[in-house]
Amino acid sequence: MEARDVDSEIEIHFDITGRSTTEGKMFDMQSFFSDRLRQIRQMMIVGRSLPRRPISNSEAWRNRQRYSSTDYEVTLVGLVSETRWARSGNFNFVIEDETMQIRCSLKPPSGASNLHPALDGLMNDDVVGVSGHFLIGERNPLFLANDIHMPPLGRHSKATASEDEAVSAAFLSDVHVGSKTFLAPQWEKMIEWFRTDPLARTVKYFVLSGDGVDGVGIYPGQQRHLAITDLFNQYGELARLLEGLPDWVDLMILPGNHDAVRPAEPQPALDPEIQQDYSDAVFVGNPCDFSLHGVRILSYHGKSIDDFVAGLRSITYSTPELAMKAMLERRHLAPSWGGKTPLSPEPEDRMVISTVPDIFVTGHVHGHYAGNYKGTTMIHSSTWQDQTDYQRMLGFQPKPCILTVVNLHTHATASIPFA
Template identity: 40%
Template sequence: MTVKEKEIIDWLSERKLMPSPELVTHISNHPDGLVLLEKSVASLDGPRLFLSVSDLVVEENPQPPKPISRPKVSDIPPIIIERQIDKSMSDGKLQSFVSLFNDRFTTLSRLVRRNPSMRDAGPLSALNPDEENQAIGMIAEIQSYPNGRTKVVIEDPDNRINIMLKEEEGNPLNLLNDEVIGVSGKLNRQGNLLYVNSPIVRPHLGRYREAARSEEPYIALFISDIHLGSGTFKENEWNKFISWLNGDVDYHKEWIPDPGYLVIAGDAVDGIDSYPGQEEDLSITDVWEQYSTLSKSISKIPNTIQTVIMPGNHDAVRLMEPQLPLPDKVIKDFGDNLTFTANPVLLNLAGVQVLCYHGKSLDDLVSLRDLTYDNPMSMMKELLNRRHMAPIYGAKTPLAPEKQDHMLIREVPDIFVTGHVHSFGIERYNGVLMLNPGTWQAQTDYQKMMGFQPQPCRAVAVNLQTFDTQVLDFNF
């Protein structure tokens, strides 16, 4: 038991309250835990013997995490981790799921309410059959009909209601379970069905804005999905890339980030047991040997290039998202110019906010109309519009029931980076530079069977002062 945990238990004992272990852990890890505890105890509506996490008051403005500044290893600003999961608080209990979805609904409903048409939205229990109603809810069920109408069940913390929507031609609704939307319409006389008569409102992205810029023209380089250890890993092209970083290849040398930043957006190695029959596709069948080989290759990158490695679904971390950084067993073999982060992570690179997410949830979005693996930009727009990196719970992307939702896009970034789908893309959207650098792996037999065509051996360089970009293709 830590000193802080003992202090919490003693404080509650003086008030004749017995805390649950989860409450003690939550308060001890909270930046203002005792203040939150005092508010919660003061708000109790009667005598209590036991106190659990569910008895804590809901924080209207939770404190953002303190940024983590990495050691400076070159003459440029150090990498700052603005937001990521630091420690898993998931215990698998019902209250963890409740906390997760309450955080999601509270945050996203507040963003929906920024739209002027939703400012008067009240709780679902207060809808009036005699008036035009504005309502905000999380989608629980979706049922589409041949006549173009869609019945949806939305819910808030206290109630749920059926709503009826009509899809306009050329403007698909593309609704997802568990996303939060705002609607306007009239109730039927029975009060159990809301007929929506205007476009749905999604969480506010904000006005188009200029991205933050660095004071100097630092270069940030983005790559993803190296898949070292796969039999289809493009080793020759990768080695050419490493040589280029050292200035040994006469190709767009003006874009070498020296000094600068290199971000690897997940799946640095191919891992093991990631898909059926993977062992037959591997050139290195031991995952720790894959990382050892990777560390030897990464060690050839100049120390003046600050490098970020985040995990993906092929890496040696839990599959559930958010994913913690790679384990110490891996990290110890890498140099001081490496920063290992969680997935997702919000980075500050010389003043520019960079949101990095490996992109497993893109597997869920291909079910939407007009979205395909070969166009990752369209799927990334859907994530930005919903202000959430994994909107669907219980689909192809396993999500951990943490006490807060680490997959929320709480702040609109300057740059949004994904990987995973092995398809290249770059586009500006509502002031956000979206990137998917593709992969360093050729097509495997499994990918061929799934109709998956990779676009390998590319990197995207961004000038953080001008936001000029350069696509670097090492297929030569």
């Protein structure tokens, strides 16, 4: 299938650009968390991921004497905070709904996987369900949880493009144009591949998931690492580099935390002043939920991977795919308020994964992964930046210059190395 023979078919389902309404006031924050709780609790009820219909924390508390034995268990749903492990090995946390907070304790089940929340942990502000009963004693009653319930995910059935539209999408992130460690020779190798390789002729879309440029003033001392010190010149050079792509390729560009947009997520698309250097690109916000020929794609730059690395024992910078799985399991891209990922308290929490995507894409940590999780094709897009001083200090080795190509009809993936 030649991509040049197929018309473009892009449908944007959600993009925050021009739709941010928050004023950053207390009311907005209350609305933000209430909406998150409402959305995910409804998923749990409709998806039957709870053993019984949940009741409010206040109702459970009023009837705590009744719910104080294993014969009369109750299910709660709320936002998680104050997570810690006790000396006994129990996992303690607070769960809060619209009515009140309740302290909970969970003993790790015998034979539990290391990924079980009692051993791996929970993220602050996760929405989870808990089942159990109250322990009534001299101190404040404690809710003894016997299980934690995550939102439903199940086995996803992918949508596919029709056989006569069996084109491909290519995914890349973190190009970091302007940095001294941008890998220019390898970029030219990729452009040559687009001109000569048969697979390249199937590529209809090129999705750049944030950090197209290195930016200016992103971190202390960045200036000495820049080959291009002017922000607009960085974007101009990125535009020049992308002009090397064949004319049949449609370009989609999201921002990331190095880009010239607000840091709070969801982030709007790059400003029109920057867009004018790009003749045929579709600029969208971060994250963006869109479809290509009916295939639903959720593209997110991935800043919250920093929080997942800090918050869950199982996740490291070398395993970003585990953070992506955790996002899908939570049905949320960035749950933790006040962590490493700035969040905008919109009246509706737009970081909730309301629809399970056919393809889920992130970047940010300069790794690479292509695989499948419960029916969703997961892509952690590669970078085009060599190892930085900071990564060298951490002992982290990036996986640069790998273009991931996904056939939208078969969902077959190919990882093309240019390093």
